[in-house]
Amino acid sequence: MIRTAVAFALVLMTMVPAAAKTLVAEVDLSDQILTVIYKGQPLAQWKVSTGRAGFRTPTGTFRPMRMHREYFSRQYDDAPMPNAIFYDRGYAIHGSYETRSLGRPASHGCVRLHPADAQKLFDLVVTVGPENTAITVRR
Numbered sequence: 001m002i003r004t005a006v007a008f009a010l011v012l013m014t015m016v017p018a019a020a021k022t023l024v025a026e027v028d029l030s031d032q033i034l035t036v037i038y039k040g041q042p043l044a045q046w047k048v049s050t051g052r053a054g055f056r057t058p059t060g061t062f063r064p065m066r067m068h069r070e071y072f073s074r075q076y077d078d079a080p081m082p083n084a085i086f087y088d089r090g091y092a093i094h095g096s097y098e099t100r101s102l103g104r105p106a107s108h109g110c111v112r113l114h115p116a117d118a119q120k121l122f123d124l125v126v127t128v129g130p131e132n133t134a135i136t137v138r139r
Contacts, residue, residue, distance in 0.1 A: 023038055024136060025121060026136045027048060029059070029139050032049065032104055033048065034047075034093070038124075048111050049101045050110075050111055057111060057137060058109070062136075063087065063131070067122065068083075069083060069122070070082060071092075081094040082118060083095050083118040085135070091111075093113060093121065096113065096118075
């Protein structure tokens with residue numbers, strides 16, 4: 001999986017000059033899909049799980065605030081949150097081992113991805129830099 005993520009990042013890096021890098025992770029709450037957009041071009045689309053009934057996923061446009069390869073939720077029984085990209089207070093895009101829930105609301109508000117997809121997104125953000133990354137969450 002690491003080779004795939006690295007190859008994906010290398011392909012991305014060769015597409016445009018370094019100065020023009022722009023990455024957008026666009027989350028569609030209605031469709032439960034995250035679209036990865038690089039320099040205006042969609043690169044990937046993955047199923048997600050966002051806030052279930054009683055738990056909201058904040059909407060808006062954000063920048064990554066902090067990132068952790070390995071993170072465990074202090075609020076939810078040390079639940080694993082691999083490749084976590086925190087973007088608004090305690091909300092993050094992160095991997096989840098509850099892959100059967102992907103494609104429908106199931107989280108406490110975070111954006112859950114398949115662990116392999118979370119790793120790819122994390123690696124892309126590292127490659128282009130958090131300062132060149134936007135996270136957009138919309139209904």
